[in-house]
Amino acid sequence: MKPAPFAYHRATSIEDAIAQLNDDETIARPLAGGQSLVPMLNLRLAPVQKLVDLGRIETLRRVDEQAGRIAYGALLPHAAFEDGRVPDGSNGLMSFIGGQIAYRAVRTRGTIGGALALADPAADWLTTVIALDGQVVLVGPRGRRSLAAADFVTGPYMTALDQAELLESVVIPRRAKTERWGHYKVTRKTGEYADSMAIALFDPDARKARIVVGAVNGAPIVLTKTALEIGEGANEERLQAAIGQELAESDRAFSPAKLKLHVTAALRAIRKAGLS
Numbered sequence: 398m399k400p401a402p403f404a405y406h407r408a409t410s411i412e413d414a415i416a417q418l419n420d421d422e423t424i425a426r427p428l429a430g431g432q433s434l435v436p437m438l439n440l441r442l443a444p445v446q447k448l449v450d451l452g453r454i455e456t457l458r459r460v461d462e463q464a465g466r467i468a469y470g471a472l473l474p475h476a477a478f479e480d481g482r483v484p485d486g487s488n489g490l491m492s493f494i495g496g497q498i499a500y501r502a503v504r505t506r507g508t509i510g511g512a513l514a515l516a517d518p519a520a521d522w523l524t525t526v527i528a529l530d531g532q533v534v535l536v537g538p539r540g541r542r543s544l545a546a547a548d549f550v551t552g553p554y555m556t557a558l559d560q561a562e563l564l565e566s567v568v569i570p571r572r573a574k575t576e577r578w579g580h581y582k583v584t585r586k587t588g589e590y591a592d593s594m595a596i597a598l599f600d601p602d603a604r605k606a607r608i609v610v611g612a613v614n615g616a617p618i619v620l621t622k623t624a625l626e627i628g629e630g631a632n633e634e635r636l637q638a639a640i641g642q643e644l645a646e647s648d649r650a651f652s653p654a655k656l657k658l659h660v661t662a663a664l665r666a667i668r669k670a671g672l673s
């Protein structure tokens with residue numbers, strides 16, 4: 398299929414893009430890497446009357462390194478993380494994730510900001526940025542605001558982005574050098590979206606853990622009680638029970654098979670982080 402006709406504007410600055418998007422008469426959408434939006438246009442799944450191309454806005458590719466955190470411009474492609482072209486304060490987790498998404502052609506065009514703004518529940522960056530306790534910076538007609546990534550995603554394909562607001566950058570706190578991470582992704586074929594995915598982080602010095610499960614019909618789930626059990630040195634049997642209970646108590650209705658899949662992914666991520 399071919400897309401329905403649409404107007405096209407190549408934005409020259411963030412302000413220009415916001416002005417173009419801030420139009421009540423027209424359904425306008427920002428275009429980043431186009432890896433999800435263009436297929437949706439072709440299938441006529443995304444009603445769009447005007448595309449506002451962000452590709453020439455160099456400030457959206459900026460990296461701002463500070464002592465305690467790194468801010469990544471929304472337009473940075475997955476390949477920039479994979480290739481180590483941007484600094485990594487996550488002990489290698491972000492660069493590993495950059496190389497996990499789809500295949501190289503998609504990673505060259507697809508962007509971290511586009512993946513988060515789309516909020517596909519199975520998107521790799523969604524689980525990763527929430528696991529790393531990241532924030533997103535949004536900019537729109539009323540100025541800038543920062544949100545925890547966990548609050549930015551409000552449901553499957555739903556975010557806190559207002560009309561004419563852009564995701565400008567993703568801010569990741571530098572993780573402790575002693576922190577270890579484990580990642581497990583269940584997928585039928587390499588390069589496909591996950592059926593389940595989990596990330597476990599553990600800092601043995603602080604005895605602090607963070608466990609996040611993704612591809613769960615909405616925002617990734619942060620397993621806070623399981624993380625406390627890890628800090629207390631729980632064995633694998635106790636952890637398995639804690640993960641199952643926390644997922645079952647969440648607001649998602651998992652079939653028994655899905656629940657088992659997510660519990661297994663979380664346990665394997667925990668094992669990979671060297672925790673059990």
Ligand SMILES: Cc1cc2nc3c(=O)[nH]c(=O)nc-3n(C[C@H](O)[C@H](O)[C@H](O)COP(=O)(O)OP(=O)(O)OC[C@H]3O[C@@H](n4cnc5c(N)ncnc54)[C@H](O)[C@@H]3O)c2cc1C
Pocket residue numbers: 426427428429430431432433434435451471472497498499500503506507508509510511512514515519520521522558562563564565588589590591
């Ligand atoms: C074959 C294939 C396999 C894939 N496999 C995976 C996978 O395994 N894991 C995975 O995580 N992803 C996967 N993807 C998706 C890929 O990661 C895309 O990068 C991502 O979905 C969207 O990023 P994009 O930059 O292309 O955004 P676009 O397609 O340009 O935009 C996506 C949406 O976000 C909005 N948007 C984009 N940028 C901004 C911004 N800065 N501010 C506000 N709104 C914005 C757009 O308006 C649109 O609604 C796959 C894609 C393909 C085509």
